[in-house]
Amino acid sequence: xxxxxxxxxxxxxxxxxxxxxxxxxxxxxxxxxxxxxxxxxxxxxxxxxxxxxxxxxxxxxxxxxxxxxxxxxxxxxxxxxxxxxxxxxxxxxxxxxxxxxxxxxxxxxxxxxxxxxxxxxxxxxxxxxxxxxxxxxxxxxxxxxxxxxxxxxxxxxxxxxxxxxxxxxxxxxxxxxxxxxxxxxxxxxxxxxxxxxxxxxxxxxxxxxxxxxxxxxxxxxxxxxxxxxxxxxxxxxxxxxxxxxxxxxxxxxxxxxxxxxxxxxxxxxxxxxxxxxxxxxxxxxxxxxxxx
Amino acid sequence: xxxxxxxxxxxxxxxxxxxxxxxxxxxxxxxxxxxxxxxxxxxxxxxxxxxxxxxxxxxxxxxxxxxxxxxxxxxxxxxxxxxxxxxxxxxxxxxxxxxxxxxxxxxxxxxxxxxxxxxxxxxxxxxxxxxxxxxxxxxxxxxxxxxxxxxxxxxxxxxxxxxxxxxxxxxxxxxxxxxxxxxxxxxxxxxxxxxxxxxxxxxxxxxxxxxxxxxxxxxxxxxxxxxxxxxxxxxxxxxxxxxxxxxxxxxxxxxxxxxxx
Numbered sequence: 001x002x003x004x005x006x007x008x009x010x011x012x013x014x015x016x017x018x019x020x021x022x023x024x025x026x027x028x029x030x031x032x033x034x035x036x037x038x039x040x041x042x043x044x045x046x047x048x049x050x051x052x053x054x055x056x057x058x059x060x061x062x063x064x065x066x067x068x069x070x071x072x073x074x075x076x077x078x079x080x081x082x083x084x085x086x087x088x089x090x091x092x093x094x095x096x097x098x099x100x101x102x103x104x105x106x107x108x109x110x111x112x113x114x115x116x117x118x119x120x121x122x123x124x125x126x127x128x129x130x131x132x133x134x135x136x137x138x139x140x141x142x143x144x145x146x147x148x149x150x151x152x153x154x155x156x157x158x159x160x161x162x163x164x165x166x167x168x169x170x171x172x173x174x175x176x177x178x179x180x181x182x183x184x185x186x187x188x189x190x191x192x193x194x195x196x197x198x199x200x201x202x203x204x205x206x207x208x209x210x211x212x213x214x215x216x217x218x219x220x221x222x223x224x225x226x227x228x229x230x231x232x233x234x235x236x237x238x239x240x241x242x243x244x245x246x247x248x249x250x251x252x253x254x255x256x257x258x259x260x261x262x263x264x265x266x267x268x269x270x271x272x273x274x275x276x277x278x279x280x281x282x283x284x285x286x287x288x289x290x291x292x
Numbered sequence: 293x294x295x296x297x298x299x300x301x302x303x304x305x306x307x308x309x310x311x312x313x314x315x316x317x318x319x320x321x322x323x324x325x326x327x328x329x330x331x332x333x334x335x336x337x338x339x340x341x342x343x344x345x346x347x348x349x350x351x352x353x354x355x356x357x358x359x360x361x362x363x364x365x366x367x368x369x370x371x372x373x374x375x376x377x378x379x380x381x382x383x384x385x386x387x388x389x390x391x392x393x394x395x396x397x398x399x400x401x402x403x404x405x406x407x408x409x410x411x412x413x414x415x416x417x418x419x420x421x422x423x424x425x426x427x428x429x430x431x432x433x434x435x436x437x438x439x440x441x442x443x444x445x446x447x448x449x450x451x452x453x454x455x456x457x458x459x460x461x462x463x464x465x466x467x468x469x470x471x472x473x474x475x476x477x478x479x480x481x482x483x484x485x486x487x488x489x490x491x492x493x494x495x496x497x498x499x500x501x502x503x504x505x506x507x508x509x510x511x512x513x514x515x516x517x518x519x520x521x522x523x524x525x526x527x528x529x530x531x532x533x534x535x536x537x538x539x540x541x542x543x544x545x546x547x548x549x550x551x552x553x
Contacts, residue, residue, distance in 0.1 A: 026371065053415075073415035081414055089402070089412030097401060099420035101375040121421040123464040124397075124451025126406070136459065146459050177347040177370040291359045292345030 002168040006222040008038045008271070011192040014222065015044055015157055018067070022107075022153070022188055023051035024160035024181040025233060028077045028241045030173075031056045032161040032194045034229040037274065039065060040267050050153055052100070052179065054233060055249060058084030059267065062259060066093065070153060072100040076246050078290065083253030096132050098122075098150075104180050106153035111186035118147035158188035161230045163212075163238060164204055165195035169220030172204055172212040175236050182214040190221045196238050198225035228275060228284050240287040245278055296523050298475065299324060299540040301494060301550035302431075303531055304523035305473045307332040309386050309429040315339035316426075317369070317383040323356040323539045325386040325431045325473075330355060330534045331527060343369050356539045378418075378425050381466055385422055386429040386473075391438070391445040394488060394508035396452035396469045396481055398423075398430065399445035406447050419449040429470035433543065435477070435505050442507035453486035475544070477502050478520055483511030492520040496552030522550065 006014075012035070015021065025031040036056045039047075040063040047065050051057065053074035060066050062084040074082035089095065098106065102121045109117040118137050122128050128148065135149040160181050164172040171193060173181060185191045206213060232249065234241035252262030265277055275281060306328025310318050318333065318340045320326035326345075330353035333340040342353040344360035349367030354360050369377070377383050389398035390413055400419060404410030422428055428450065432439050448457060452469065455461050472479040472488065476497045483489040489511035490502055499517055503510055523531065531540070541547040 071415055073417045075414050081412070086412045090409055092408035094407070097406075097416055099416055100371075100418040101379065101421040104372070104375060120424045120464055120466070123420075123424050123459050124448070124454065124457045124467070125416070125420045125423070126401075126448040127416065127420055128457075145465075146462075148459070176368075179371055289359055291357050 002217075004169045004220060004223045005167050005198070006192070006224050008035055008194065008224050008226060011035060011222050011224055012038045012042050012044070014190065014192065015039070017044060018046045019156040020048040020050065020154065022155040022158040022184040023049065023056045024158065024179065024184050025054065025056070025230070026052040026177070026179045027054040027073075027075045028233045028246065029054075029177070030161050030175055030179070030230050030235055031233040032159045032229060033231060033233055034226045034271055035159050035192070035194050035224070036060060037267050050103075050155065052103070053082060053085060055082065055246070058082045058249070058253070061085055061088035061093065062253070063263070063267070068094045068096065070096045070098065070103070072098050072103050076250060077241075077292065078243055079246060079250050083250045087253055096130060097127060099127065102150055103153065104183060105150045107180060107183035107187040109150060110152035110154045111183055114152060116149035116151050119150050120147060121150075122148040153187055155184065155188035156190070158184045158191045160185060160191065160193045161235060162193050162195045163235060164197050164199055165193060165223045166199060166201040166204060167223065168201065169193075169217035169223055170201060170204055170206070170213070171195065171215060171220065172209050173214050174212050174238070175234075178214050185215045185219050191215070191219050192222040192224070193220060194224045194226040194229040196227055196229065196235055198223065226271065228281060231278060231284055234290075236289075239284050240289050242278065242284065242287055243290060296528060296550040297541065298494070298548045298550050299543050300523050300528060300531055301520060302473055302475070303327045303331055303540065304527050305478050305520055306386055306431060307335070309470055310337050310340055310384055313337065313384045313427065315341070317341045317343075317374070317377050319383060319385040321385070321387045322431060323543055325388065326356050327531060327535055327540060328386065329353070331530055334530050334534065335527065341367070347371070353534060355535045355537070357537050375421070378422060381426050383426045385426065386431055387419070387422070388431045388433070389450070391441050392430065392432070392472070393441050393443065393445045393452070395444070395454035396486070396488065397445050397448045397454055397457075398450035398452070399447050401447040401449050403446055416449040420451070423450040423467060424464035425466040427468040427470050430472045432472065432474040435474035435502065437505060437507040440506040440508065453481065476505065479510070480513075482513065487511045489513050490517055492518050494520045495522070495550060
């Protein structure tokens with residue numbers, strides 16, 4: 001039987017300087033944060049990072065891993081602006097800024113191996129001032145409408161967090177919104193997932209869970225079991241986001257000293273020490289459902 | 293005369309954005325526009341579809357700061373479906389930009405130079421796509437010249453009535469800017485060449501005060517601008533039900549009354 005099991009550090013070992021990395025989830029929901037912290041501790045550098053951004057963006061920016069972001073937003077949801085991302089942007093960190101739906105469109109172009117997909121999005125806005133969005137394409141039909149050509153967002157690697165997986169890379173994403181993890185996976189040459197629980201294939205109960213299986217295993221290159229691996233973001237229904245911790249994290253963007261303190265307590269530590277530092281599994285499991 | 297707060301006046305004004313728009317997805321960003329959408333659904337447009345802010349449509353609208361009861365869920369709206377819905381034009385939004393210019397172009401991305409912003413904001417989000425696919429209206433909690441800027445906004449996240457930015461000088465297919473509700477007045481884009489004009493003034497506010505706080509010339513909907521209609525007793529009762537935690541009272545400092553002294 002195929003065995004794609006890896007440790008988080010082995011996944012990080014598959015990545016290299018200068019890569020374009022896509023990250024699944026959305027803002028404070030289902031981000032592979034244990035993997036992000038492992039990248040933050042590694043020697044990796046000059047990454048181009050593409051995502052519906054949350055604390056994944058902030059941690060990688062604050063630890064100096066990023067050359068460029070491809071993004072439509074960076075937010076902690078209940079805290080509207082991602083504070084470390086904000087600091088990095090204000091220091092001049094380059095971006096390719098797109099619309100949320102356009103981001104999805106660029107992933108789809110990459111997934112379909114298309115040189116572009118046409119869209120009306122961007123028309124009338126400053127987004128089109130960017131070199132990446134300088135190309136137009138005119139309908140060959142009678143309407144003759146001219147569109148923005150959205151280039152593919154091609155990823156060297158995608159990092160996703162799922163709820164259940166087997167060792168072959170069959171996965172279940174149980175959250176109420178799967179976001180665009182399928183397309184992020186299909187836009188990538190390699191896909192690595194962290195999973196709340198690694199189970200035997202029959203225990204995926206795939207017949208009853210088939211709509212939660214958003215990517216087939218041929219797309220998945222590595223699987224690491226990391227319980228609570230999305231904390232402080234949510235992996236509902238297993239656990240909710242940790243607003244208290246996100247506030248602590250946000251406060252760490254106020255000064256270099258605060259950041260050094262946060263980093264020493266929550267980033268430059270093992271997964272086990274991290275879990276203990278944020279209150280332990282029982283406390284995470286008891287987090288309350290947020291309102292949006 | 294019924295007492296009402298400024299927030300309640302604005303909720304009723306925001307609700308008008310969803311009058312006559314039919315069975316579409318309603319999106320109101322921030323507590324007052326969201327309550328406005330909910331009020332529209334509970335009064336003159338019961339066909340509206342509203343969400344819990346996460347990914348569920350609910351039969352009874354869910355106010356800010358509240359979670360949905362599973363029994364109230366009637367449909368599913370993950371982000372993928374939200375984009376499909378809005379690309380099809382079946383959505384009407386009211387959003388809260390940081391800046392707006394005389395063309396109705398809106399900014400939530402960056403203040404200053406985009407390459408190295410003075411203030412980095414959240415990012416363009418779905419503004420560009422929203423603006424070329426469905427009707428959008430706007431809410432500004434503080435009507436001033438930092439919000440309504442003199443020149444063009446620092447980064448155009450949302451298309452407006454500015455042909456210089458349109459592809460081939462043709463208006464984007466779905467471009468439709470609705471109303472602008474602020475703490476001083478209600479405006480729309482009904483002036484000459486879509487010039488922004490004042491439609492109604494909140495009780496005690498003058499046109500001159502609005503113009504002094506706006507970075508570009510405003511038109512008037514009529515020589516005598518009417519007063520923004522006060523929320524009715526029925527509307528106030530509905531608002532109280534829709535916002536039991538009284539989130540609306542915390543929007544403005546000291547929760548001022550809707551009628552100035």
